[in-house]
Amino acid sequence: MTHAPQSRFWTIVRLDIRLERWRVTAWIMVLAAMPPIIFRSYASLFANSAQRASISKAFGSNASLTVIAGPAHDISTIGGLTAWKCLMFNAVLAAIMSITTVVRRTRGDEEAGRSELLGSTPLSPSTGLAAGVVLGLGASGLVAGLSILGLVVAGSPLLGALGLGGAIGGVGITFVAVSAVAAQVTTTARSANSVAFIVLGVAFALRAVGDTTTLHWLDWLSPLGWTEEISAYSNTRLEILAMFGAASIGLLALAKLLLMHRDLGAGLLIERAGPAAAGRLLSSATGLAWRLDARWLIVWAIGLSTFGAVIGSVTRTIASLGTNNTILARILGHTNATLTDQFIAQMLGMLSMLAAAAGVQAVLRAHGEEDSGRAEELLATGLSRTRFLGSHLATGLIGSTIVLCTSGFSLGLAALASGARVTTLALAEAIGVELVPCLVLVAAAAALVGCLPRCSVLALPLVIGTYMLTSFGELLRLPTWCMDASVYAHVPRLPGGSADTAALVLLGAVGAGLAAASLIGM
Amino acid sequence: MASVLRMSAVTKRFGSTLALDAFDLDVTEGEIHGFLGPNGAGKSTALRMALGLLRADGGHIELLGGDPWRDAPELHLRLAYVPGEVSLWPQLTGGEIIDLLGRLRGGIDATRRDALIEEFELDPTRRSRGYSKGNRQKVALIAALASDVELLLLDEPTSGLDPLMESIFQRAMRTERERGRTVLLSSHMLSEVEALCDSVTIIRAGQRVEHGNLATLRHLASTRITATVSRIPDDLGSWSGLTDVMTEGSTLTFAVGADHLAKTMERLASAGVTALVSHPPSLEDLFLRQYGQ
Numbered sequence: 001m002t003h004a005p006q007s008r009f010w011t012i013v014r015l016d017i018r019l020e021r022w023r024v025t026a027w028i029m030v031l032a033a034m035p036p037i038i039f040r041s042y043a044s045l046f047a048n049s050a051q052r053a054s055i056s057k058a059f060g061s062n063a064s065l066t067v068i069a070g071p072a073h074d075i076s077t078i079g080g081l082t083a084w085k086c087l088m089f090n091a092v093l094a095a096i097m098s099i100t101t102v103v104r105r106t107r108g109d110e111e112a113g114r115s116e117l118l119g120s121t122p123l124s125p126s127t128g129l130a131a132g133v134v135l136g137l138g139a140s141g142l143v144a145g146l147s148i149l150g151l152v153v154a155g156s157p158l159l160g161a162l163g164l165g166g167a168i169g170g171v172g173i174t175f176v177a178v179s180a181v182a183a184q185v186t187t188t189a190r191s192a193n194s195v196a197f198i199v200l201g202v203a204f205a206l207r208a209v210g211d212t213t214t215l216h217w218l219d220w221l222s223p224l225g226w227t228e229e230i231s232a233y234s235n236t237r238l239e240i241l242a243m244f245g246a247a248s249i250g251l252l253a254l255a256k257l258l259l260m261h262r263d264l265g266a267g268l269l270i271e272r273a274g275p276a277a278a279g280r281l282l283s284s285a286t287g288l289a290w291r292l293d294a295r296w297l298i299v300w301a302i303g304l305s306t307f308g309a310v311i312g313s314v315t316r317t318i319a320s321l322g323t324n325n326t327i328l329a330r331i332l333g334h335t336n337a338t339l340t341d342q343f344i345a346q347m348l349g350m351l352s353m354l355a356a357a358a359g360v361q362a363v364l365r366a367h368g369e370e371d372s373g374r375a376e377e378l379l380a381t382g383l384s385r386t387r388f389l390g391s392h393l394a395t396g397l398i399g400s401t402i403v404l405c406t407s408g409f410s411l412g413l414a415a416l417a418s419g420a421r422v423t424t425l426a427l428a429e430a431i432g433v434e435l436v437p438c439l440v441l442v443a444a445a446a447a448l449v450g451c452l453p454r455c456s457v458l459a460l461p462l463v464i465g466t467y468m469l470t471s472f473g474e475l476l477r478l479p480t481w482c483m484d485a486s487v488y489a490h491v492p493r494l495p496g497g498s499a500d501t502a503a504l505v506l507l508g509a510v511g512a513g514l515a516a517a518s519l520i521g522m
Numbered sequence: 523m524a525s526v527l528r529m530s531a532v533t534k535r536f537g538s539t540l541a542l543d544a545f546d547l548d549v550t551e552g553e554i555h556g557f558l559g560p561n562g563a564g565k566s567t568a569l570r571m572a573l574g575l576l577r578a579d580g581g582h583i584e585l586l587g588g589d590p591w592r593d594a595p596e597l598h599l600r601l602a603y604v605p606g607e608v609s610l611w612p613q614l615t616g617g618e619i620i621d622l623l624g625r626l627r628g629g630i631d632a633t634r635r636d637a638l639i640e641e642f643e644l645d646p647t648r649r650s651r652g653y654s655k656g657n658r659q660k661v662a663l664i665a666a667l668a669s670d671v672e673l674l675l676l677d678e679p680t681s682g683l684d685p686l687m688e689s690i691f692q693r694a695m696r697t698e699r700e701r702g703r704t705v706l707l708s709s710h711m712l713s714e715v716e717a718l719c720d721s722v723t724i725i726r727a728g729q730r731v732e733h734g735n736l737a738t739l740r741h742l743a744s745t746r747i748t749a750t751v752s753r754i755p756d757d758l759g760s761w762s763g764l765t766d767v768m769t770e771g772s773t774l775t776f777a778v779g780a781d782h783l784a785k786t787m788e789r790l791a792s793a794g795v796t797a798l799v800s801h802p803p804s805l806e807d808l809f810l811r812q813y814g815q
Contacts, residue, residue: 004628005595008625008626011622011625011626015611015622018614019611019613019614112609113605113607113608113609114609114610114611116570116575116605116609117603117605117608117609117610117623117662118626119573119575119594120573120575120598120601120602120603120605120675121598121623121626121627122594122595122596122597122598122599122626122627122628123595123598123626124594124595125574125594263575263576263577264570264575264576265575
């Protein structure tokens, strides 16, 4: 009997692995494959050092890329270029993998009531949390291990591979611990996810500001900042990896402490009592969809607006740091643009993608409602299937518009306030243009829900993939037809470029077609 | 008989609402104990506290001789629980979940498992995503009944079962009693409790308002009597202990408490009773007495 509690613990770990096997495998494969593939392609693309020197000069001084990817440490080597290209991106993805997996298997199971069933069996009360954490740590560990292995096989020096793979895995591990705490604080999986994502957003913003201003010490407050300090391919400092471990141990201890002092199903944040009768909003399907999603859309809008304001306020400093770079401008299809314009256009593109993600999430709720059986109750009333999906599509479109407009104007107005040369009119035009691909992506998600409900899970990867095609495709020298698959490839770069109305109208038509298809398919 | 579960003056608050208010519960070894109360009275909260899933704000709980909050894993080896809302892993099959829960409880009796699956007519190969509420309950029930444990805590286990399954459940409960297991059965189906239970506890607004042996409780409540007499007595209004009195021709109907029954019989005899029907108090009468109408 002495070994029994342990074998029961591993039974739950095996259960969690069984429940997550496909999702986690997909995450691990994508994350582990990216660094070696990028390393290989760079090794063949930039074989001689002269090419590397020119690319190094082109990218090293670009501020918008520094905001997104971090400062370019010694990108005159293949390893340095690879690390710069995929470190921040993979680290953020590893964090998202950890957050979604750990929250689903801890607070998610608890919210659904499955933990109550398990809680009545001879498991220690912390088993559910511990098993979810073990699964998350294992996934991040595998990502790190396989990335290192892949990089070494691809020809990377061992030390650099250890630094790059370790940093990505380290962020994954840290966010396993962050999610473990978030799952104790809130009572629903959705709000636990939000708390963890807000932490991720803050970590990203801290290091973005730290990298682009003189407040460099801010990097040390962010796990994403630590990844840069490791500087995998020049003066590698592997000892910084220990910070991920220390932070994780501290956070996991806190999560355990919170768990042991709370009731099953409870959190630190107490639910307020709600209204006894429905307000006027709750008289239609759209009203219901809006009521269900408004909170989250507001969280997105506030979060991204804050981020936009932070980035906007450093625009002028950034623009004055760099030199006008024609190679880069050509690569970005953005000739005749000032650095300020380039920077704002890049940042708006990123906000557009994130606003699309917010709207897609709202549209995916329609699928969630169907899956959980709640849609049956609605469709048994006078509501048609078309109106049901239409209500969620409308909420997604309006939500994305609000999120992009608020965050875009926060960025632009903060840039104006910092003294950057940009007009409100140009800004409004640029936001209007970025809105088109954003809404097309939301309509595409609705088309998946309406016509191919089994493929609904692909909606968010589609948004991220589309954005990646445009922002990384050029560097990977992907063929044009492949790059053209992204809606962002057809959008003029504003401010600073010229608005190609025909392309926008065409895109709008594609979006309307997708929306119509979704409603008919339903 | 030893006490299997004892809750004394247990209090539990959720924010500003008082879910249990100095609540007492005593479950004796070997009995089927009915736990009655309407929705929201605190039945599920009391069960979760007995399991150590929630911590008491005040009072004392003793489960199988231990403290459920402190010793949960060891104590849970000796019991099985069926929650009121059974939520399962949608991608696992019913059979997989039964085995998983059984193994976690320290082993499952495979023969009994198969027999129960057959009796309850559950398809164990279907993924639980497709199960109805009743079928999800069957999964949790079969896992509980097939486990080798001393105590079963069942929270409205039949609320999703059809009448046919309900009778199979009652048969299974009687088997459990013969095997010497203790059952705490929370329910709001009075007929079920009446058919199965040795003793009951009735809870209202977080407090125990009635408890004890079912036979004793019946004794305390009123018997309903319909009598045909040769003449309606003039002093009927002054007979003590009568309630709900109605007369129709020479037939009178009333309810009378046990302590006034003998005196009333004498008076009926002198009134020339020719026919008499007496209904013993039902659990419903007990229940409604606590809750009013």
